[in-house]
Amino acid sequence: MPAAxxxxxxxxxxxxxxxxxxxxxxxxxxxxxAESLVAVALRGPRERMYFTLRLDxxxxxxxxxxxxxxxxxxxxxxxxxxxxxxxxxxxxxxxxLPHDDLVGRITVSPDVRVRDAFLVVDxxxxxxxxxxxxxxSEGRPFETTSPDALAVAAAHALNGRAVLxxxxxxxxxxxxxxxxxxxxxxxxxDRARDEMTDAGVDAFSRRVGDEVTALTARFDDPRxxxxxxxxxxxxxxxxxxxxxxxxxVRLSEDEGSLRRLLEAVARxxxxxxxxxxxxxxxxxxxxxxxxxxxxxxxxxxLTSDPDYTMADLTFQLLQAQVxxxxxxxxxxxxxxxxxxxxxSRRRRRRR
Numbered sequence: 001m002p003a004a005x006x007x008x009x010x011x012x013x014x015x016x017x018x019x020x021x022x023x024x025x026x027x028x029x030x031x032x033x034a035e036s037l038v039a040v041a042l043r044g045p046r047e048r049m050y051f052t053l054r055l056d057x058x059x060x061x062x063x064x065x066x067x068x069x070x071x072x073x074x075x076x077x078x079x080x081x082x083x084x085x086x087x088x089x090x091x092x093x094x095x096x097l098p099h100d101d102l103v104g105r106i107t108v109s110p111d112v113r114v115r116d117a118f119l120v121v122d123x124x125x126x127x128x129x130x131x132x133x134x135x136x137s138e139g140r141p142f143e144t145t146s147p148d149a150l151a152v153a154a155a156h157a158l159n160g161r162a163v164l165x166x167x168x169x170x171x172x173x174x175x176x177x178x179x180x181x182x183x184x185x186x187x188x189x190d191r192a193r194d195e196m197t198d199a200g201v202d203a204f205s206r207r208v209g210d211e212v213t214a215l216t217a218r219f220d221d222p223r224x225x226x227x228x229x230x231x232x233x234x235x236x237x238x239x240x241x242x243x244x245x246x247x248x249v250r251l252s253e254d255e256g257s258l259r260r261l262l263e264a265v266a267r268x269x270x271x272x273x274x275x276x277x278x279x280x281x282x283x284x285x286x287x288x289x290x291x292x293x294x295x296x297x298x299x300x301x302l303t304s305d306p307d308y309t310m311a312d313l314t315f316q317l318l319q320a321q322v323x324x325x326x327x328x329x330x331x332x333x334x335x336x337x338x339x340x341x342x343x344s345r346r347r348r349r350r351r
Contacts, residue, residue, distance in 0.1 A: 002188075003316050005191075012148070016122065018127055018140070018223060019125075020120065021083070022118070022120060022125065022142060022295055024049060025040060025049075025052065025085055026084055028040075028049065028052045029052060029171065029292070030166050030170055030290060030293070030306050031170040031292070033167070033184040034087060034088075034089075035056060035086040035087065035088055035089070036054050036055065036056060036086075036087045036088075037055045037057055037070070037083055037084065037087075037102065038050070038052060038055075038085040038086075038087065038108075039053045039070045039074055039082055039085075039237075040052050040053075040083045041078075041079035042081040042083060043078065043080050045076075045110050046095060047080070047081060047115070050077065051079070051080070051321070051323075053070065053074070053079040055070065056067065057099060058102070060101075066102065067105035070082075070084075070106055071106060071111050073321070074112050075111055075112065075319055076109075076321050079113075080113070081113045082106075082112050082115060082237045083114070083115050083116055083117070084103055084106060084107075084117035084118070084128070085117070085118050085120055086098070086102075086103065086117075086118070086120065086128075087120045087313060088119070088120075088121060089121065090119050090121070092121075092137075094120070094241070095137065096315040097119050097126055098119065100128060100191060101334065103117045103128045107128075107129070112318060114129070116128075116129055117129055117239070118202060119139075119262075120142065121143075123141060123142045123206075124138070124139035124142060125141070126138055126139045127148035130192040132286055133193060133245070143157065145295075152182050165210035170293065170297045171292070172175050173192060173263075173267075173293070174182065174293055175267075175296075175300065176266075176267065176269065176299045176300075177267050177268055177269065179230065181228075181268065182230050183229065185228055185232060185270050186326075187228075188228035188229050188231070188232035189232040189235060189236060189273055191232065192229070192233045192235070192237075193236055195233070196236055196237070200324060201240055202345055205237050205240040205242065208233050208234060208243065209216040209237075209246065211230070211233065211260070215230065215234075215261050216231055216257045217257070219260045219261040220257050220259070222260060224260070224261075225272055226264050227265060228268065229269040230265075231264065231269060232268075232269075234261075234265045234275045234277065235265055235266075235268075235273060235274060236273065238276035238277050240279065241343055243332070244276050244279070244310070246339075246342060247262070247280050248280065248283055248331055249331050249332075249338050251280065251283065251284040251287065251331070252328045252331035253332075257349075259281070259284040259288070261280050265277050266278050266280075266300075270343070271303070271304040272304045273304070274300070274301070274304050275301040275305035275308040275311060276333075277299045278298070278300045278304070278311070279297070279298065279301045279311040281293075282294045282295075282298035282301060282311065282314055283310075283314050283327070283345040284321065286314060286317070286324060286327055287331070289317060289324045294314075294318055295315075295318060298311050298318065299315075319350055
């Protein structure tokens with residue numbers, strides 16, 4: 001995808017501390033942007049950061065297209081105001097800020113209200129909209145160690161949101177492991193499928209569901225790992241739609257341990273049998289506001305199985321910018337039906 005979005009639970013920072021704002025933007029993206037235009041939708045009287053869009057900085061012929069994309073997406077996000085950030089290695093020449101014409105195309109649009117726009121180059125900041133009195137020619141320092149910037153970084157770290165060095169690293173975090181691990185995992189998945197055939201889908205899914213509960217407790221520690229057979233059983237069992245839906249419900253209520261577990265399973269799981277676990281990871285990332293990881297996980301699921309309906313539906317919701325909190329609400333709405341069907345299945349098995 002050309003753009004990476006993140007729609008987190010709204011982040012509140014002191015807009016007066018621009019270093020804290022930039023720090024929050026980087027943490028919301030989940031990676032350090034380079035040669036990027038980032039637009040942040042602000043909503044409500046407190047101007048909470050609600051939705052973030054990242055696009056590659058365009059060549060001059062494409063600037064009108066990119067500007068229109070930003071304007072459209074911010075309108076779809078129902079932004080009351082917008083902040084723009086240009087991350088680049090290109091420093092100002094005299095009083096001219098790089099990509100000023102791109103920023104200008106957005107700020108003059110009647111369809112968005114740009115609260116401010118900043119150029120970020122290494123450890124310096126410049127405003128596209130202020131005069132020399134508020135922004136000297138050498139720029140302002142980007143102070144990652146300011147009290148507010150440290151507070152923002154600490155809050156995200158407590159939520160398990162680390163900043164990766166670049167977009168490629170973020171995407172790689174959801175790709176399958178290769179080499180000897182892949183060979184070992186394919187053998188483990190063969191064993192898991194044999195086990196499911198011998199036990200029957202219902203019994204196997206119930207057993208794996210209980211195993212997931214135990215492993216989730218293990219993953220309260222972010223350093224926890226799964227072995228090949230544990231990962232294989234989960235990846236195979238999630239082909240049972242009822243167990244998959246149970247995981248989606250549990251992910252909507254989870255503090256992060258289940259998501260970490262399923263991410264570890266997805267790394268080990270091998271195509272073409274990885275679509276359900278990748279869909280769960282994509283759904284959880286989306287519900288948590290991590291649009292980049294959601295997009296990468298769902299793309300992997302659809303590559304393995306282009307007809308996997310839940311992956312396609314979730315990807316369409318992501319593209320339509322349905323707010324993450326609505327995803328969680330939908331899971332809570334269908335939770336009683338899922339749990340009722342699980343209970344019914346268990347009663348039928350006892351008979």
